[in-house]
Amino acid sequence: MTVFYGEHTKVLVSVDCIVFGFDHNKLKLLIGRRQMDPGRGEWSLYGGFVREDESLVEAANRVLLKLTGLDNLYMKQVGAFGAIDRDPGERVITVAYCALINVADYDEQLREQHGVQWVSVDELPKLYSDHNEMVRKAITLLRRRVGNEPLSFNLLPELFTLTQLQHVYEAILGEQIDKRNFRKRVKAIDFIEKTEYIDKQTSKRGAVLYRFNREAFANESSFRL
Amino acid sequence: MTVFYGEHTKVLVSVDCIVFGFDHNKLKLLIGRRQMDPGRGEWSLYGGFVREDESLVEAANRVLLKLTGLDNLYMKQVGAFGAIDRDPGERVITVAYCALINVADYDEQLREQHGVQWVSVDELPKLYSDHNEMVRKAITLLRRRVGNEPLSFNLLPELFTLTQLQHVYEAILGEQIDKRNFRKRVKAIDFIEKTEYIDKQTSKRGAVLYRFNREAFANESSFRL
DNA sequence: CCAAAAGTGTTCCGTCTACACCCATGG
DNA sequence: CCATGGGTGTAGACGGAACACTTTTGG
Numbered sequence: 001m002t003v004f005y006g007e008h009t010k011v012l013v014s015v016d017c018i019v020f021g022f023d024h025n026k027l028k029l030l031i032g033r034r035q036m037d038p039g040r041g042e043w044s045l046y047g048g049f050v051r052e053d054e055s056l057v058e059a060a061n062r063v064l065l066k067l068t069g070l071d072n073l074y075m076k077q078v079g080a081f082g083a084i085d086r087d088p089g090e091r092v093i094t095v096a097y098c099a100l101i102n103v104a105d106y107d108e109q110l111r112e113q114h115g116v117q118w119v120s121v122d123e124l125p126k127l128y129s130d131h132n133e134m135v136r137k138a139i140t141l142l143r144r145r146v147g148n149e150p151l152s153f154n155l156l157p158e159l160f161t162l163t164q165l166q167h168v169y170e171a172i173l174g175e176q177i178d179k180r181n182f183r184k185r186v187k188a189i190d191f192i193e194k195t196e197y198i199d200k201q202t203s204k205r206g207a208v209l210y211r212f213n214r215e216a217f218a219n220e221s222s223f224r225l
Numbered sequence: 226m227t228v229f230y231g232e233h234t235k236v237l238v239s240v241d242c243i244v245f246g247f248d249h250n251k252l253k254l255l256i257g258r259r260q261m262d263p264g265r266g267e268w269s270l271y272g273g274f275v276r277e278d279e280s281l282v283e284a285a286n287r288v289l290l291k292l293t294g295l296d297n298l299y300m301k302q303v304g305a306f307g308a309i310d311r312d313p314g315e316r317v318i319t320v321a322y323c324a325l326i327n328v329a330d331y332d333e334q335l336r337e338q339h340g341v342q343w344v345s346v347d348e349l350p351k352l353y354s355d356h357n358e359m360v361r362k363a364i365t366l367l368r369r370r371v372g373n374e375p376l377s378f379n380l381l382p383e384l385f386t387l388t389q390l391q392h393v394y395e396a397i398l399g400e401q402i403d404k405r406n407f408r409k410r411v412k413a414i415d416f417i418e419k420t421e422y423i424d425k426q427t428s429k430r431g432a433v434l435y436r437f438n439r440e441a442f443a444n445e446s447s448f449r450l
Numbered sequence: 451c452c453a454a455a456a457g458t459g460t461t462c463c464g465t466c467t468a469c470a471c472c473c474a475t476g477g
Numbered sequence: 478c479c480a481t482g483g484g485t486g487t488a489g490a491c492g493g494a495a496c497a498c499t500t501t502t503g504g
Binding site: 466 | 486489490497501502
């Protein structure tokens with residue numbers, strides 16, 4: 001193939017995954033101890049380098065699949081980070097992606113195998129390089145979007161109670177929500193469907209389980225909660 | 226320097242500038258005919274390759290300065306674009322930046338020298354590669370932000386009339402706004418200051434010129450229009 | 451004197467917010 | 478029988494949307 005742009009500098013490009021989960025009523029992030037130099041042992045996001053034969057999104061999905069064993073996850077680009085010395089080893093430009101997963105879907109063995117763990121977003125340690133900045137930006141985006149897009153369901157199992165759903169919102173937004181107002185809004189959204197099932201895990205009385213109907217949403221395609 | 230990540234592929238990284246302006250009550254975009262292969266002659270955004278000794282933001286500013294002769298412009302990252310074959314020449318990952326400038330500040334000679342022109346965003350031709358997609362995303366971001374951030378002033382001269390300001394909003398949002406409601410909202414924002422000057426360009430009666438007070442905004446730092 | 455743009459308030463309606471009590475059940 | 482979490486309605490405040498006429502002045 002003809003080399004058109006031969007005179008310009010090439011750089012390493014990586015993707016970093018900001019993986020959010022929801023557990024014990026907290027918004028959590030998947031981080032681990034970095035296993036290579038430079039920065040070995042520091043807390044870090046999980047990432048990988050972009051290969052010649054894959055797009056950025058493909059790279060992010062590959063890394064995410066390797067990490068979680070899960071495919072078809074909700075994923076969104078957070079942005080590119082390109083300070084010259086952001087990586088102490090060599091010049092690396094990175095593109096951060098944010099993913100939402102249901103913690104229960106994540107195989108514990110695989111998690112330990114990668115040496116990563118769930119850490120509450122409001123107890124995050126100092127992370128490697130500019131990773132804290134990426135996380136901040138991801139959370140900002142998440143907060144802005146959670147009311148306009150049906151994101152929250154990615155953090156929950158297929159069936160969930162309204163209390164669980166409310167806790168997700170509270171964890172993302174970082175503030176308490178009035179129960180009656182919340183449920184009133186949910187009731188107005190007809191692709192959040194009541195099912196015939198009852199959850200007895202968390203209460204003696206039992207709570208009705210709901211489901212997010214993706215097909216019904218695809219038709220309406222507007223969302224406001 | 227030690228090479229830590231030697232085994233991985235490096236790629237070309239470029240920045241592309243999505244430069245918005247406001248003229249004749251329309252939101253405009255700066256585009257030109259591409260002057261190099263591949264794609265020579267196609268309509269295209271203005272861009273450049275990222276150098277070894279500059280960050281992404283610095284690269285975008287350098288390219289923007291070269292194009293417009295203007296410094297310290299409002300600029301925001303739109304995102305990274307990394308499809309494998311997005312550039313027909315060679316693998317190039319690009320990071321798009323969106324900038325807002327006051328058309329009157331742009332030297333006509335410099336504009337012609339770079340062979341670029343202002344084209345209304347609702348009459349955009351097919352652009353090179355994935356540039357249309359970048360523009361779409363930039364416009365979406367712009368619309369979302371214009372009500373929450375004082376962006377619009379970057380598209381106007383230092384002094385402007387309320388009618389001009391309203392036209393900027395209408396051009397960005399792509400819809401008409403009620404004059405009385407708009408002015409009511411402006412009046413509630415105290416860092417949009419009335420000046421003693423009158424503009425007689427567009428009306429016989431004359432319209433009061435306003436100014437955006439950046440210092441006053443920095444103190445308040447909340448915005449809603 | 452008239453065309454053309456600037457400027458100005460009020461009413462209505464829907465939405466958001468605050469708020470407290472009864473229900474069902476397992477232990 | 479009681480502790481625990483599930484479930485429900487209303488009133489008042491607030492903000493956004495609709496809407497039409499007067500003013501000024503250059504040509």
